[in-house]
Amino acid sequence: MNNYDAIIIGAGACGLMCAAQAGLLGKKTLVLERNDKPGAKILISGGGRCNYTNLHTSTDNFVSENPKFLNAVFAQWTVEDTISFFENFGQIKGQEKTLGQLFPISNKAKDIVSTFTQLMYDTGQDIWLNTLVKEVRQSDTEYILTIERDGRLETLVAAKIVFASGGLPVAKLGASDFALRTARALGMEIVPTAPALVPLTITGKEADWYASLSGNSVYARVYNDKISFEENILFTHWGLSGPAVLQISSYWKAGEVFTMDLLPRFKLGELITEERSAGGKRTVGQLLQGYFTKKMVEALTRFLPVDVKIASLSKADANLVVDTIHKFKVKPAGDKGYDKAEVMRGGLSTAELHPKTLEAKKYPGLYFGGEAVDITGWLGGYNFQWAWAAGYAIAQDI
Incomplete structure (x- = not known):
């Protein structure tokens, strides 16, 4: 297989970008994909x-033992480069939704994948679908791949x-x-893995309370001693999900507690004081109904004196109301696992890779990019930006 400058395992975001960029540089690559179509997760x-x-996007939006490792890659491929790439090669205009999140104006993920497949076709890159890579081992100056294709085992060399x-x-x-099994077999360091950007489960005596609110969405600030998301x-019937919970899950470990401010845009203590000044004729529940659904207020009956008039509210109960709403403690039992996790x-430890090229320090010609590396982005397009940048950086070295 000496007619290929590189073999790329995986036709996801990083692999497709790597093949496309290598093609633009006049290189010839072969992409091996186990699915029957490229870009399955993109789609x-x-x-x-x-x-x-x-x-x-900045390095602050990533979880890693060494997030600054990203500086060398992001210096080569910026957000502006991503925007220009899809505009130039896919005629894709972006539209910002919230918090900097950019989507194709067509709202079609297939347009992203089509950009790559067309560019790969135009530059003569090959892709084999329904192809499973079983093993990669090192020879003297090359790497030998064992693949399964059409029910038969084959050997490739690159x-x-x-x-x-x-x-x-x-x-x-x-x-x-x-990728991790191969890296581990080669003696490379692996940072312990776990599901991230994943819903969290609640069990025990609190489970029924969360289940009773299934389907209810609340704008909140979710935080621990490391990070805060609003x-x-x-x-849900099994616990908590939604953007803020998915975000905090990347910074949560089993047994830990985090806090939810269920009314982050208001100060409930001040609202209670204002209500007292107006006579305090409304109950706690009536006050809360101005900010929460009826179902949410009913559920809070378990913790709060919702039927007590504000004028009659003791200082201790007023503090209880404020602390419950602004400092609601959550101790998840676990998470929904890899099948429900975004990432x-x-x-693979970043210490094993050259930061500019993503080539393995111990194994010349072996590159790692995307999700297999100890780089995990926040929800909101950050992981794609890392994948595109990684694919570009590797292609430059190929």
Whole structure:
């Protein structure tokens, strides 16, 4: 297979960008994809709309043992580069939704994938679908791949291999730990992995209370001693989801407690004082109904004296109301696992890679990008920006 400058394992965001950019540089690559179509995870992202970057991307938006590792990659490929790339090669205009999240104006994720497949076709890149890479091992100056294709085992040889095969989330889309298993077999350091951007579960005596609010969404500030996010939370029959909860999940570990401010845009203590000044004839529940759904107020009856008039509210009860709403403590039992997670936390240690090229320090010609690396972005297009940048950086070195 010496006619290929590199073999790329995985036709996800990083792999497709790597192949496209290599093609623009006059290189010839072969992309191996286990699914029957490229970009499977891209196609379902954002509900099929694909939030393909974030205008506010910086290293602060990533979870890693060394987030500053990203500086060398992001210096080569910026958010502006992503926007220009899709405009120039896919005629895709972006539209900002909220918090810097950029979507195709068509709201079609398939337009993102089509940009790559067309560019790969135009530059003569090859892609083999329904092809499973079983093993990658090192020879003297090359790498030997064992693949399964059309029910048969084959052997490929290449001087350069790109691992862009993703991580563990969403097994039904072909997710696996193949990149991590290979790296571990080669003696490379792996940062412990866990589901990230994932719904959290509640069990025990609190479970029924959360289940009773299933389907209710509340704008909240969710925080712990590491980070704070202000977006919607969603109560479910098994616990909590919604953007703010998915965000905090990347900074949460089993056994830990985090806090929710259920009314972040107001100061409930001041509202109670104002109500007292006006006579305090309304009850606590009536006051809260101005800010929450009736179902939410009914549920809060479990914790608060909602039927007590504000004028009759003791100082202790007033503090209880304020603390419950602004400092609602949550201790999840666990998470919904990799099948419900957006991404994976942890992965191949950045210490194993050259920061500019993403080539393995110990293994020349071996590259790792995307989700397999210990780089995990926030919800909102950050992980795609990392994948595009990684694919570009690797292509430059190929």
